[in-house]
Amino acid sequence: xxxxxxxxxxxxxxxxxxxxxxxxxxxxxxxxxxxxxxxxxxxxxxxxxxxxxxxxxxxxxxxxxxxxxxxxxxxxxxxxxxxxxxxxxxxxxxxxxxxxxxxxxxxxxxxxxxxxxxxxxxxxxxxxxxxxxxxxxxxxxxxxxxxxxxxxxxxxxxxxxxxxxxxxxxxxxxxxxxxxxxxxxxxxxxxxxxxxxxxxxxxxxxxxxxxxxxxxxxxxxxxxxxxxxxxxxxxxxxxxxxxxxxxxxxxxxxxxxxxxxxxxxxxxxxxxxxxxxxxxxxxxxxxxxxxxxxxxxxxxxxxxxxxxxxxxxxxxxxxxxxxxxxxxxxxxxxxxxxxxxxxxxxxxxxxxxxxxxxxxxxxxxxxxxxxxxxxxxxxxxxxxxxxxxxxxxxxxxxxxxxxxxxxxxxxxxxxxxxxxxxxxxxxxxxxxxxxxxxxxxxxxxxxxxxxxxxxxxxxx
Numbered sequence: 001x002x003x004x005x006x007x008x009x010x011x012x013x014x015x016x017x018x019x020x021x022x023x024x025x026x027x028x029x030x031x032x033x034x035x036x037x038x039x040x041x042x043x044x045x046x047x048x049x050x051x052x053x054x055x056x057x058x059x060x061x062x063x064x065x066x067x068x069x070x071x072x073x074x075x076x077x078x079x080x081x082x083x084x085x086x087x088x089x090x091x092x093x094x095x096x097x098x099x100x101x102x103x104x105x106x107x108x109x110x111x112x113x114x115x116x117x118x119x120x121x122x123x124x125x126x127x128x129x130x131x132x133x134x135x136x137x138x139x140x141x142x143x144x145x146x147x148x149x150x151x152x153x154x155x156x157x158x159x160x161x162x163x164x165x166x167x168x169x170x171x172x173x174x175x176x177x178x179x180x181x182x183x184x185x186x187x188x189x190x191x192x193x194x195x196x197x198x199x200x201x202x203x204x205x206x207x208x209x210x211x212x213x214x215x216x217x218x219x220x221x222x223x224x225x226x227x228x229x230x231x232x233x234x235x236x237x238x239x240x241x242x243x244x245x246x247x248x249x250x251x252x253x254x255x256x257x258x259x260x261x262x263x264x265x266x267x268x269x270x271x272x273x274x275x276x277x278x279x280x281x282x283x284x285x286x287x288x289x290x291x292x293x294x295x296x297x298x299x300x301x302x303x304x305x306x307x308x309x310x311x312x313x314x315x316x317x318x319x320x321x322x323x324x325x326x327x328x329x330x331x332x333x334x335x336x337x338x339x340x341x342x343x344x345x346x347x348x349x350x351x352x353x354x355x356x357x358x359x360x361x362x363x364x365x366x367x368x369x370x371x372x373x374x375x376x377x378x379x380x381x382x383x384x385x386x387x388x389x390x391x392x393x394x395x396x397x398x399x400x401x402x403x404x405x406x407x408x409x410x411x412x413x414x415x416x417x418x419x420x421x422x423x424x425x426x427x428x429x430x431x432x433x434x435x436x437x438x439x440x441x442x443x444x445x446x447x448x449x450x451x452x453x454x455x456x457x458x459x460x
Contacts, residue, residue, distance in 0.1 A: 008111065009118070010110040024091060027085070035105070068092055118460060131159045170436075308324075324353055335359055339360040401439045
């Protein structure tokens with residue numbers, strides 16, 4: 001480990017805002033002795049002589065000046081977050097008090113930490129692997145309860161355990177091949193290709209299951225990009241307001257009120273929708289309105305889900321037919337709005353035209369929204385999100401590594417089927433192992449590690 005990561009670092013680990021407390025974290029081999037120089041508990045107690053995982057009341061001093069009244073928590077390595085001696089100073093919350101404590105700490109020999117350096121040290125010291133380290137930031141940035149649960153599972157090693165098990169089985173076979181090639185007198189590999197093919201196919205099945213989970217994982221962590229489309233005055237903005245639970249969009253009886261794209265994020269039953277309310281789609285000579293229509297079509301083409309709002313009290317026209325054609329072959333739900341009025345469009349008729357689920361709603365009266373929510377869950381998560389034994393890949397770096405491993409295992413199977421020499425098997429097996437090691441950090445370079453941790457927040 002470079003000397004740069006053997007010094008003692010410090011940073012504020014809580015948000016810089018008015019609050020009850022703030023935490024200044026210090027980690028490194030001199031953490032106890034450096035904080036001891038500025039800590040006064042009134043009894044002459046030395047921090048370097050105290051037991052691990054104890055808390056001490058006192059004051060942070062800058063010479064003869066009291067900086068703040070604090071609680072100091074001591075954690076000796078390796079039983080700390082970073083695996084090093086760590087001190088956490090609980091001071092009064094607020095920007096000025098926290099910075100004053102940190103400034104005092106830094107003036108007495110502690111280096112300001114880089115973004116993510118505490119977690120980076122935890123990784124370098126073997127306290128967690130790279131996938132667990134990334135889960136730390138996923139927890140911090142979680143947008144909903146499902147994303148939080150998934151990230152906590154990753155932090156506890158759900159991905160790590162699965163990857164290590166797959167990788168270990170592949171390494172075992174690679175080692176056997178290498179041993180057999182080096183010492184053919186003591187290892188009989190007659191018919192070994194057939195046995196290896198079974199093992200590789202089993203592990204490839206597990207890898208592909210993880211890859212297949214990545215779409216659901218992306219929806220869990222990033223949200224479902226959802227675009228609301230429909231003709232002017234169909235009730236699109238009323239739907240946005242109903243889903244958001246507040247007046248996000250202006251609603252009037254005047255057609256074409258919405259000219260630009262309105263965006264909002266909402267949670268429904270733990271699922272995040274990244275909602276876009278677009279201009280009403282129709283033929284128009286108005287240049288400004290036509291720009292809005294073009295934006296609506298553009299966003300719809302890139303959407304994960306389209307909510308097509310139809311005024312069920314009015315007959316379909318050419319504009320509706322154009323929208324139906326636009327959403328064909330895309331995930332969409334048709335919302336037959338204004339169901340509180342006399343309807344002239346049936347759900348069966350629209351389902352036949354769009355091949356999409358059709359729901360009667362009244363955005364104005366907030367009716368049918370619960371049915372819409374359940375349809376979304378059915379469409380994207382087969383009706384439920386299960387964290388008992390399911391692992392969801394939420395990181396695109398992990399998906400790429402799994403895809404690379406899957407590809408290399410495909411080469412192994414092809415070599416077996418083509419009756420190639422055994423050393424061809426081991427080359428591609430090791431390539432698959434290296435790809436899987438990228439996920440846990442066992443086969444990554446320093447540049448990638450630095451890039452990953454540079455995206456972390458300060459103090460974590």
